[in-house]
Amino acid sequence: MPTWLCVDDHEIRDDWFNGLRNGRDDSANDTLRREAAFGCLMAGLGGGVAADRFWYSFETSGFRFAVLDLRTERMPPGGRIWSRTQRDWFQSWLAASADHIKEGRPLFVAGSIPVFPFNDGAGSAEDLGRGDGWSAYPDSLAEFFSLLLKAKVPRLVLLAGNPHLSHVAQGTLADAGHSMSVVSVVASALNAPLPSMGTPRGAIQASLRPAPGSEPGSGPRLSYTTRTQSDEDCACVVEVAGASDGTWTLVASFVGLDGTPPGDLTAVGMTTLVF
Numbered sequence: 139m140p141t142w143l144c145v146d147d148h149e150i151r152d153d154w155f156n157g158l159r160n161g162r163d164d165s166a167n168d169t170l171r172r173e174a175a176f177g178c179l180m181a182g183l184g185g186g187v188a189a190d191r192f193w194y195s196f197e198t199s200g201f202r203f204a205v206l207d208l209r210t211e212r213m214p215p216g217g218r219i220w221s222r223t224q225r226d227w228f229q230s231w232l233a234a235s236a237d238h239i240k241e242g243r244p245l246f247v248a249g250s251i252p253v254f255p256f257n258d259g260a261g262s263a264e265d266l267g268r269g270d271g272w273s274a275y276p277d278s279l280a281e282f283f284s285l286l287l288k289a290k291v292p293r294l295v296l297l298a299g300n301p302h303l304s305h306v307a308q309g310t311l312a313d314a315g316h317s318m319s320v321v322s323v324v325a326s327a328l329n330a331p332l333p334s335m336g337t338p339r340g341a342i343q344a345s346l347r348p349a350p351g352s353e354p355g356s357g358p359r360l361s362y363t364t365r366t367q368s369d370e371d372c373a374c375v376v377e378v379a380g381a382s383d384g385t386w387t388l389v390a391s392f393v394g395l396d397g398t399p400p401g402d403l404t405a406v407g408m409t410t411l412v413f
Contacts (some may be wrong), residue, residue, distance in 0.1 A: 141183040144205050145192045146300060147251035193224050195231050201378070202238055206229050206249040208272075215269030219278040225285070231271065232289040238256055244293040244378060244413075252298040252324045253282070255307050255342045255364050270300075285357035287316045291385060293413055295378070296322040301341070304372035305391045306409045309362025319413040322362070323390050325374035342367075366409040370394045385412050 173191055180187050180194075187196050192207035206228070211221040215358060220228075237243055255410050259265050260273035272279045294311075307322045344364040371393040380386050392406040 140186070140198065142187065142196060142203070142205060142248075143176070143180060143183070144248050144250050144299075145207060147209050178301055185280045191224075193220075193227065196237065198385050201243065201246055202231075202235050203246040203248060204228060205222055206247065208249045212269075215266045215274040216277075216317055217275065219275035225281060228282075229285050229289075232285060232291065235289075235291075239289060239291055239399050242292045242384055242386075243380070244295050244388075245291055246295045246297060248297040250298065252322055253279070253296050254309060254322050254346065254360065254362050255305065255324075255344060256346060257301070262341065283311055283360065284313075286311065286318065287313050287358060290316050291318050294318060294320045295376070297319065297376070298322070298324050299326040300324075301342075302326045302371050304366075304368045304370060304374065304392050304394075304406065305342070305364050306366045306411070307362045307364040308411055308413060309346075309360055311358060311360050313358050320360075320362070321388055321411065321413055323376055325376055325392065326371045334386065338361070365411060366390065366392070366407050368392065368394075368406055370406055387412050 139232070139322055152374050161172075176192060192210055193205060195202065195204045197203065206220065206221055207224060211224060212219045232239075232245075238245060253272055256273050257265065257271060260271070261276070265271070268274065272282075301324065302411045304325050305322075309320045309322070311318050311320050342364070344367065346360070346362055370392075372394040375393070377389045377391075378386055388409075388411055392411045393403050394406040
């Protein structure tokens, strides 16, 4: 089965990002070796991608995907979560997706951390100190939103993991010139079957209006509602289909482990939404 990978904070070292943990910096040579190894691994997984960076794009089944590196290029909280080079590449990818945008087809963007729902306390001093999610990088978050809105993307599906819980949230991203439908699917993979070390269910903002750090009328605004929520580590199968009336249906089916070693797969939940 073709497979595409997204790097996060345990492939290189625990909680690693840009040398900010334990005071250890990584040389440019180390980074090049890691990117080369990642590219070799990707080339052997049948996805047709020979990635020479941790961020890349691909197309499959008529849909376009961008995979972001939201870990290795980030600076201290409050700075940038991605490099300007990666940002410019993403802007070019959106421009190259113009035909899909015009047709109203959903674009897919994968990243290791969710854009939303936000953690409870997003934007707080504790959140900024931890620096794990988008909310600790408000300028980069606004930049990401602005690029999507400028490109007039009609529908977006976000794919992410990381917080050790699983959910589907549906929202609207808008500014003065454009409004778009966004679906966020978070599935933090199967958990071994060890007891979940995840974020408690009540520790996310299940609904939000508008996004942290934004004021009504002051640029990109995000509102959302969480449709499915589980405190389990789950895998997720996402299916999308277009209808003759121009709408699209997304079905997210979550599968988890039943907690009995070696752990049998069991259905956790299914969400169907139109966007």
